[in-house]
Amino acid sequence: MNVLRTASRAIPRRCLATAAGASQKPHVGILLKRDPVILRQLTEFEHAYYAYRDSIEQGESRPFNPEFYFKKGSTAEQRWLAAQESATEKTPSGKMRIVQPRDEEVGSLNAANRATEADAKKDMKSLDRALDRTLYLVVKRAAGPVKGTWQLPSGALEADEVLHDGATRHLHEEVGSALETWVVGKTPVGHLVSGNDKIFYMKAHILSGKIQPNGKLASDYAWATKQELKEYLKPEQYATVSKMMAEL
């Protein structure tokens, strides 16, 4: 085996493929992820705890002294007094609730919903779904012995190519060029030995754009969370791949 490997440096890769080294062909795989867009929801306990701590702080806080902060007769003082007149409710500790003069301006700003239409429709192709989770790309193989199975995008390396360059090239081959991606560094984040192929996965982020699957390589695609991938990938593949993923 060693003799063969040292000889391979002189012999071109094609010859190596026809020899007994067919099992050594490295493939590059891409773990393409869309990072969470929104912060996760606080758990009930976290919410209750923060409210509890806020109430303690309120109770122990010094009373606000407007005389110290506002110059008598200034416009700032007038604006502040006008805002206080509108607030009549008291906090639980009996102190006056302080109303900032610009509160209504902030409150009237438009904000998008945290749960989108894609969530409601369970549209697996949408990048607006599950905004508080990381989404990973899976594709359905269109050709070859594994036709019809769902896998992470992967393919063979071309001659003299390095892993991170191969990852970018193959990704654009498989899902089009209408997307902006960033491959993280040069080191693979995991590997999978399936039959004759060894796939080395590179982690990449999608920053913007859309997936346009190349019909010859991928017939379908989906954006799935770590838990949803269990339904797409085979169990032994999922076990390997899940180690590369973060919980959130």
Next chain:
Amino acid sequence: MNSSATYIRRAATSGLRPSCNVCPPPTFSVTLVRHNQTDAASKKVKEISSADKRYQLIRDILYSKDVPSTSAKPLRPLTAKSVSCPVSTKNADEAKVDAIERAWALEKQKEAAAKVAELRGMYESMRAAMEELEKTDPRLFEAAKVGADKDEVVVFPRRLRVPTETPPIDGWDYEMKAGNK
């Protein structure tokens, strides 16, 4: 005669060594230092009275009766019982506070442990991949190594977004508008 009288009074009220004549010492009494009522002196009186008011205001804020005292509470005597049972179970409020803080600490511990386990999994996966790569293809292995001897620096793309409370109003940028600007 007059000046000596004022000097003595100032020393008595402040209890400090006499400071300069221009700025009065921060006394805890409301009495004004009286001078002869000349024009220059009357200006001085106004300055002193406004300064006194500021001190009064600061003092009222600092020592307001609305705020509970934040002085240190005396420690419980160190006995075998106090060591084995640090929180009194008879005092319901104290027990409640202790229960809340313990539960919070426990949650944070679990979160930290989960995070460490996750990172360990990712590291082991990466290490196994590199070991396999070394056996498979030395050229790729050398290219995949990141070391201090390499000149290149890995930089993050500027458009890598930080998660926010709510998503962007226009949703996901499918048309790569930001990239094509």
